[in-house]
Amino acid sequence: MGRPPRIDRSSVLTAGLAIADERGLDALTLQAVADRLGVTPMALYRHVPGKAALLDGMVELLLTNASLPPAELPWHERLERLATGVRATARRHPEVFSLLLQRPATTTEARRLPDQVLAALVAAGVPPARASRWERLLSTAVLGFAVSEVAGRFAGHTSAELDGDFEALLGMLRTAIEAEGASG
Amino acid sequence: MGRPPRIDRSSVLTAGLAIADERGLDALTLQAVADRLGVTPMALYRHVPGKAALLDGMVELLLTNASLPPAELPWHERLERLATGVRATARRHPEVFSLLLQRPATTTEARRLPDQVLAALVAAGVPPARASRWERLLSTAVLGFAVSEVAGRFAGHTSAELDGDFEALLGMLRTAIEAEGASG
DNA sequence: ACCTGAACACCGTTCAAGT
DNA sequence: ACCTGAACACCGTTCAAGT
Numbered sequence: 070m071g072r073p074p075r076i077d078r079s080s081v082l083t084a085g086l087a088i089a090d091e092r093g094l095d096a097l098t099l100q101a102v103a104d105r106l107g108v109t110p111m112a113l114y115r116h117v118p119g120k121a122a123l124l125d126g127m128v129e130l131l132l133t134n135a136s137l138p139p140a141e142l143p144w145h146e147r148l149e150r151l152a153t154g155v156r157a158t159a160r161r162h163p164e165v166f167s168l169l170l171q172r173p174a175t176t177t178e179a180r181r182l183p184d185q186v187l188a189a190l191v192a193a194g195v196p197p198a199r200a201s202r203w204e205r206l207l208s209t210a211v212l213g214f215a216v217s218e219v220a221g222r223f224a225g226h227t228s229a230e231l232d233g234d235f236e237a238l239l240g241m242l243r244t245a246i247e248a249e250g251a252s253g
Numbered sequence: 254m255g256r257p258p259r260i261d262r263s264s265v266l267t268a269g270l271a272i273a274d275e276r277g278l279d280a281l282t283l284q285a286v287a288d289r290l291g292v293t294p295m296a297l298y299r300h301v302p303g304k305a306a307l308l309d310g311m312v313e314l315l316l317t318n319a320s321l322p323p324a325e326l327p328w329h330e331r332l333e334r335l336a337t338g339v340r341a342t343a344r345r346h347p348e349v350f351s352l353l354l355q356r357p358a359t360t361t362e363a364r365r366l367p368d369q370v371l372a373a374l375v376a377a378g379v380p381p382a383r384a385s386r387w388e389r390l391l392s393t394a395v396l397g398f399a400v401s402e403v404a405g406r407f408a409g410h411t412s413a414e415l416d417g418d419f420e421a422l423l424g425m426l427r428t429a430i431e432a433e434g435a436s437g
Numbered sequence: 438a439c440c441t442g443a444a445c446a447c448c449g450t451t452c453a454a455g456t
Numbered sequence: 457a458c459c460t461g462a463a464c465a466c467c468g469t470t471c472a473a474g475t
Contacts, residue, residue, distance in 0.1 A: 075458085076458095076459095098447085098448070098449085099448085099449065099450090100447085100448080100449095108459075108460095109459070109460055109461085110448095110449080110450090111450085111451090111452095111459075111460065111461085112458075112459050112460075114450075114451090115457085115458065115459080119449075119450075120448095120449065120450090167354070167355055170351070170354065170397065170400050170401055170404060170406060171351055171400070171404035171405070171406065172404075172405070172406065202414070202417065202418055202421060203421075205401075205407065205410075205418055206394075206398075206418060206421060206422055206425070209394070209397045209398050209401050209406075210390075210393070210394045210397060212397060212401075213354065213393045213394060213396060213397020213398070213400070213401075214390075214393050214397070216354050216355070216397070217354055217389075217393050217396075217397075220354060220355035220356075221355070221356070222354060222355065222356065222393075223389065226389075230386075233386065234386055234389055234390060237386060237387075237390060238390050241390070241425070241429040244428075244429070244432075245425040245428070245429075248428075259439085260439095260440095282466085282467070282468085283467085283468065283469090284466085284467080284468095292440075292441095293440070293441055293442085294467095294468080294469090295440075295441065295442085295469085295470090295471095296439075296440050296441075298469075298470090299438085299439060299440080303468075303469075304467095304468065304469090
């Protein structure tokens with residue numbers, strides 16, 4: 070009552086994510102974000118440079134929210150957990166997740182995930198010179214699957230089928246990494 | 254001069270694709286499409302139900318433009334050509350291509366591509382009951398890679414590196430299919 | 438049948454003004 | 457420092473009217 074609410078970058082991103090989750094990407098307008106925060110759209114510009122930056126920030130929020138598996142686990146189990154975590158994130162935030170393939174992870178915060186994958190690959194015996202390539206292929210396959218699944222490209226298939234797909238995907242990746250590790 | 258130009262669905266989709274290629278997805282407005290056709294924006298509604306349908310149509314145009322490899326070739330070469338063709342399409346139409354992962358191929362025209370993949374998998378000895386799964390995994394990996402590449406997720410890597418990535422990806426897929434074919 | 442004019446509700450963004 | 461009011465240029469979409 071009366072007092073203008075205090076907002077910051079984090080609350081803007083969180084509000085945007087909530088709106089996209091609840092009402093879809095089309096409903097994500099600066100007006101809607103402002104409404105949720107009890108503020109006018111113009112107030113957002115002090116905390117986020119514009120709508121494109123809002124989307125970028127939301128994607129990064131998705132990445133940095135992921136939990137990392139304990140380093141004591143064997144490499145293949147670490148990769149499995151990372152992949153399963155990515156898939157779970159996609160299901161929680163389907164609308165925003167589909168933007169993820171289109172924006173490189175640049176900030177140091179967002180680099181934690183690929184760095185974890187890299188470490189697991191080296192632990193698997195993949196030659197360091199090749200680890201970066203396999204990180205790209207692995208994350209692309211997992212992200213591509215997760216995006217396809219939540220964006221409806223696999224519409225008409227049961228979730229049991231898709232679980233089987235995901236398992237087969239992980240199996241293929243593990244086999245390929247083991248072969249690469251043995252050859253190094 | 255004077256005579257109102259005749260337009261149809263096909264010319265609307267083509268104009269939209271050209272604008273997206275030349276000036277990006279943000280510049281793809283109904284006004285811009287109408288301008289290119291020498292018509293007012295309202296005229297487009299007779300040929301396309303709205304902007305969302307325009308985007309859908311453009312994505313489908315991408316799919317149906319792909320050329321199919323001759324059936325005489327060995328299955329692995331057919332898959333290789335299909336994958337390379339997809340990658341080339343992505344490079345020709347990067348902006349629209351990134352929408353592809355988000356819309357299932359439903360029309361019979363657009364189903365030709367997955368059907369070709371399916372046929373090649375069966376030729377490779379993959380049990381028909383499993384062919385559909387491998388078609389999904391294969392197309393997801395290839396599409397995911399192509400989208401990542403043209404959308405800038407691999408920014409900072411040389412095209413030689415990415416060519417190597419793509420080769421490694423195809424190698425991994427072929428190995429996995431051969432294993433699946435031998436077990437069937 | 439096909440295109441246009443006029444109008445509507447809504448966008449993102451700016452900038453000077455308020456507190 | 458942070459938010460608002462007012463204004464701008466532009467969206468997509470509708471519907472009755474023209475030819």
